[in-house]
Amino acid sequence: MWILVLTAVWCVLYSLMSFAWMLGAPGFPFGAGDSRGREMGSLLASAHPVPTGLALGCGAVVAAAAAVWALRRPGRAPGVVLLVCAAALLAVVPDVRLLQNLAYSFGGYFGLVDWPVLNQVLCVLGAGLLARSALVLLRPATGDAARWLTIGRWATLVAVLAPLPYAIQRAAWNLGIPLGVSQQFVDDLAADVTAKGLPAIAAWGLVIPDLVGVLLTLGLVMRWGEVFPRWVPWLGGRPVPVWLAVVPASVVSTAVTIAGLVIIRFAVADGSVSSTAAPGLLWLPWGVALGVATYAYAERRRASVSGRLAQRGR
Incomplete structure (x- = not known):
């Protein structure tokens, strides 16, 4: 039950930080403390320290109490509380910047990472602990x-097909083809890469990870996702550690799901969907499907191990 201990520790620390913001401590990562919050679709773009800090702090206290409760008396009731807290934290705090910075990180660019983004990462980590518990x-x-x-x-199948429209559109833009947009839009994208001081190949950092991700997603149901192929040096024939597939897939699933929710909120608020955002409407089903596939993979591996152990015991 070490996961419950880690969860309780995270909740206590984040509650103390939230209550400190409520009392006027610097570093409040929402509202006036987040200059890009509104354009990035943050639900807390207009938040104020007192009510927001109080709500976050009380929520973390409730989650900490549920974790301690589960340590003393494991059961479904504290599990439901922890799951609700995890869902609420993911639904309210993060925004599209998680996926944005994850994509840019593959090209070695971290210029958009600031304290509000790091706080989102911290909250996603906490939500992961809550959900795991x-x-x-x-x-x-x-x-x-x-x-x-x-x-x-x-x-x-859904997780493999859903990201392809975005990858195709983005690849066309990188090749100078104005697929669904104006030529000026494509030229501005290329100029933005140059302005960031990145090589031209960096623009493909938003396409190549999609395609690699599709290939790795297939591993969740393929034999090579359970056992390293024979041609892999030193590891060939050995079982793939469950965490090696589950952790990265969970991170991507979370970031994509959150970004998908933001795009849908923008679409509802605007009453329409632009051609640039249309492929993003598939991000929510993509993220959810990848999450389900990841969980199914983990449970299948666990069931297989349990079955082998049961047979050995006979």
Whole structure:
């Protein structure tokens, strides 16, 4: 139950920080403390330290209490509380900048990372701990590997197809083709890469990860996602550690889901969807499907291990 201890520690520390903002401590990462919040779709772009700090602090205290409760008496009730807190934290605090900076990081660019972005990363980490703790408490003791494989296959199919329209459109822009936009828009994108001091190849940092991600997503239902292929030096034939697939897939799933929610909010507020944002409407199903496929992969691996151990015990 070490995950519950880590969860409780995170909650206590973040509650103290939130209450400090409420009392006037510097570093409030929302509202006036976040100059890019409104344009990036932050729900807290107009937030004030007192009510926001109080709400975040009280929410963290509730989650900490649920984690301690689960340590003393594990059960479904504290698990539900932790899961609700994780969902609320992910729905309210992060915005599209998580996915934006994740994509830019593949090109070695971190110029847009500031304290509001780091606070979002901190909150996503906390939400991950909350969700992980909840799943430990809520999932059944045994699982059906065949059933999780079926679920994983369907979810993987969606997670593979959904990002392709964005990758195709972005690739066209990088090649100078104004797919769904004006030529001026394409020229401005190229100028932005130059202004950031990045090489031209950096523009593909928003396309190549999509395509690599599609390939790696297939590993969630393929044999090579469980056992390293024989041609892999030193690792060939060995089992793939579950965390090696689950952690990166969970990070991408979370970032894409949040970005998808922001794009849908913008579309609802504007009453229309621009051609540049249209492929982004698939990000929400992409992120959710990838999350389901990742969870199915983890549960299938767990069920397979449990089945082997049960057979050995006979």
